[in-house]
Amino acid sequence: MTILTNIKEKLQELKLNFTENASLKKYNTWKLSGNAEFLVHIHSIKELSSLYTYILANDVPYFIIGKGSNILVPDEGIKGIVIRLGKEFESININENFVKAGAAASFIVLCLNVAKQGLSGLEFGAGIPGSVGGAVTMNAGAHKSDVSKVLKEIKVLDETGQVRTLSNKELNFSYRKSVIQEEKWIVLEATFELTTANKEEIVKITNDNKEYRLKTQPLKEASCGSVFKNPLPEYSGNLIEKLGLKGHRIGNAQISEKHGNFIVNLGDASSNDVISLIKLAQEKVQEQYGVQLNPEVQFLTTTGKKG
Template sequence: MKEIINELEKENVGKVVGKEPLSKHTTWKIGGPADIFIEPDGIDGLVKTMEIINKNNLPWRAIGRGSNLLVDDDGVEGAVIKLGQNISHLEIEGETLRVGGGYSFIKLATIISKEGLSGLEFAGGIPGTVGGAVFMNAGAHGSDMSNILIEARVLFPDGRLEWVNNEDMNFSYRTSRLQKEKGICVEAKLQMKQGDKKSIVEEMQGHKSYRRETQPWNYPCAGSVFRNPLPDHAGALIEKAGLKGYQVGGAQISELHGNFIVNVNEAKAADVLAIIKHVQDTIRDRYQVDMNTEVELVKRQA
């Protein structure tokens, strides 16, 4: 790994660190070290990083703000690429946004609401980055990224950097093409529409307030753990089963919201995984419903 780190540093791709604890880069504050942690200095640095990774046949994965990840206690094999502040540009042209994949989703929604542009009200309170939101087709309150994305600029594993239109992103509930092809969204073009600034701000603030009142952001967490098994809702099923407050080690199902697992005392990934399995087994036994995770489980072996 030292040789690859030296090569990345020589090419000035950005920040490069060996054995970086990923607990520092996930909202759950859980996760062992990455063999190599890279925060590219712009899109050019990201492309060069991918070239070096491919040349060395190195396993890799990309992260944003780490808001939807459970990283194994043993860490991640190979390279972890973080899209951060250096890929967080924003251009507003009329009703169209062009925004970097590392841009904070909450920050974007706040700025756009103050511009009197409608379309991102649903994002009020959703953590993560724009790239992560495209990857997950993030959504809430009846809308999601599939409703506003025009096209995404994607870096594919083979090094291709291409614009992909909405239709070709294969969006569905909390899913996109990028989950199957492991592409990185480095930029997105989003379609907004003019609206009443006061109404837009009030709606977004209402969504934020609702999240503060109903979700346990006072502890490290990763948002909703399970996908809603429609027409049911994951949190309601978990509460109905009497599982709120269930705890393993330092991890606990929130007393406030059944679909949140919170880190109450230096939780390990193993603690969270044990809770996830207990929930899945319980809900399947009682209600014959399969509970699939919304959070991504990142194991040591790539």
């Protein structure tokens, strides 16, 4: 009996909601079309815990996706299990200046909701697509702020299958990085500590931030947002633009004409088209400016691990 037959039997035995050979195209904002051998939709912590215990005990390749707005899916697809948290993880509860949000809640919806309640701290995030779990994992940020500035604590399912609370400090945040990217933790919920302020002002800042994005980013095209981290004080987009690479196309992937740090999918781009553009930008920037561009986007490998 092959390992994959075993996985399928186990998923059936656990009565999980799964699809075999599922296209991930609608689960990543770049619209890259690799398949997941098994895509499992999780509806409760109990389901997640039993699945995760099985995965870890048997060393089954796996990957957890949020809204797929910062991942590069390989055309060859992903072996093993891709986990996606369902609607049951989308709750948002506001209690005075503390906000608890489920890991699958939309980060944009969260930021807009708290702004309307006169709570300040998440104005930066109103244009950042993705889930709360993804935002915490990536320490998502913009407009000189990020998740680490307002996060109090998170609940995770840890490597022993237990639910655990971790404080902001334990997540070791830095620029677009948290320790979650290396640990075997699945974020279940996040609590943010915000401050009360003038509602009209908060809503105005939030809307201004959104408008700035519309002007500067190719939001009508499929992308993963910024491909590279900024090698501060330099900005990756500026370095790429200065080299005249905006608009450069390989296959159906193109360095955006609007923003040098975005690669857009013009149609059915392959992951190889995208990777070729990433390498080209890295080589040219290194050659011309002696600066190394490090990807912000998380690469998935065929074994489900990050590459």
